[in-house]
Amino acid sequence: MSELRKDPIVDRWVIIAAERGRRPHEFEAPPEETAPGAACPLCEGSERMTPPEIWAIRPEGSAPDTPGWQLRVVPNKFPALRVEGEMNRRGLGIFDLMDGVGAHEVIVETPEHDWHMADGPDASVEQVLRAYQVRLTDLYRDERLRYCVIFRNHGLDAGASLSHPHSQIIAIPVVPRRVKGKLAAAREYYDRKERCIFCDIIAQELALRDRIVLESEHFVAIAPFASRFPFELLVLPRRHTHDFGALSDKGRMGLARIVRRCLAALRPALGHLSYNFVLNVAPNPVPRPGKPDYWTTLHLDYHWHLEILPRVTRLAGFEWGTGFYVNPVAPEEAASFLRDVLADEDRAGGAPSVEVSAPGG
């Protein structure tokens, strides 16, 4: 059983997952690209190498954990957290800890070992987003699970340990402080203005235009004003909504398209591209007596968003010491470069510039 430990000074939790651990000497070798086929636990035909599937997109009537699927969701074989058991919150003198209760799932996005999300088609990306929705909704039925992180690591520099295309979901029994910070700030802004801060940022960026990378009828991709990393991107729904789970079929298709086009535009900018993307959903809206009331006002002041974080600079001591980042590429420059790439693609007829699908109830 892993442990959740809280830093005694700041409100930062860490999962000590020693059962996933390697012996000290085993840290020397970097993770390797895995070969497709029988050696890859996520390829078609290797279904028995993963724990039994939780959910899948596969032909009707086909048996779980057999070939023929288009997408599978399975528990992580080396989970950082497990669903079984009690949290057992306790102290150790000045320290706080609890057992590592939670969920850690892997979304195997495709049977194709060498698929790149940037290459599409949009319908394949849409299936991945559908899996996020289905699993998020299901995991939030467990009231112990207060927050779900949905993320994708692409490339070795982004921390991917398997090269087969996959995403991960980790559901945790605490709301992480980075999320709490955003929630509190959004609530505080709403208290002052009775407007969503994310909506205000979108409106200003659409008026100024110099950090807009791509917009469609229902989504917008922005190079954020205070980008931490070169070519960092933020994708938001234009219409206010805190609830990723409520995205319609058409909305999902629109999101798939803008995400896929953003990833495709980053490739000419960055060459061999490693990136993380992180879907920032709202926490599980379970009533929590005595806790700040931003839990009950999420629908007013929170706005889900997806961050794309290319891994082109390495974090160094300055960033670790301060949480203060140095970014050598102005977001306006990044946005201008990416707009040019996308315009070239449009001129080449590779993609229509107008989005046709629309989200809705």
Added chain:
Amino acid sequence: MSELRKDPIVDRWVIIAAERGRRPHEFEAPPEETAPGAACPLCEGSERMTPPEIWAIRPEGSAPDTPGWQLRVVPNKFPALRVEGEMNRRGLGIFDLMDGVGAHEVIVETPEHDWHMADGPDASVEQVLRAYQVRLTDLYRDERLRYCVIFRNHGLDAGASLSHPHSQIIAIPVVPRRVKGKLAAAREYYDRKERCIFCDIIAQELALRDRIVLESEHFVAIAPFASRFPFELLVLPRRHTHDFGALSDKGRMGLARIVRRCLAALRPALGHLSYNFVLNVAPNPVPRPGKPDYWTTLHLDYHWHLEILPRVTRLAGFEWGTGFYVNPVAPEEAASFLRDVLADEDRAGGAPSVEVSAPGG
């Protein structure tokens, strides 16, 4: 001129240092190991390749920017921030920004291109720490500079762009939120208990012993209870003090020794070692009317410390999304491994187990 931009949602500043920037395509190539000699701007004989030196340890009477030195401090040739000019705090609609006023200095630790701090001697490490003290004290004379980050990146994975041994100092016109968080937490603890939280942690760890890596008369090295990274280490003075600048000659020698031994012990654990170390000093204690009173109580509740952060795991989407870390090595295991390495070294007679130097007034 670079810009400091604040994230519109959370209290996070970013330096947009586009003048250091490379063109988008130039991000493809990783930094390279530099060769020693004429090609290395930090080697002896290359003094004209750096801006004029600010401070140095060199034979009495020798001219600045000539060979013969043991250590040099020079401005960064591609500074993230510059000392000249006004801060010009301003808004852009919903956003906050200011000009990139500050200082960015490089401490060239030795003329020897291939020196490893882990190999010592302690006296060479002590000279580096002396340079930190001298520059910190000087920079804090400028009331605009509210915080100094002193750090060292070793190895390409740690973000070092030059392989010649060096540290960096960045002095910034705001207190970063990570530091503010620590200051506020330390103050809040002191308010409740009238004790320093760092002192309490040291006392508990010395009583429990399982996370103690090394202790000397005046310093202690701990694998922190909620370590974010495998083999993360925290070095603290045992006696309460917030003021790194006030460290005595003997104290500096004691710190040099424990830091050098920690780095040496990490090598057998991690093989080819990349690490960041970050000296966490107190902010510039300039009175700031209207600001929280922890500024005036630093001497009671803050305790300087040095973090050693080995770079063995890559941050992935989960960490970026949440500020919540997964660490596959329990700190107790790391501490036990490092204690064994150090005991072997002691038995081999490589180093006496009792520290002889002592800090003092």
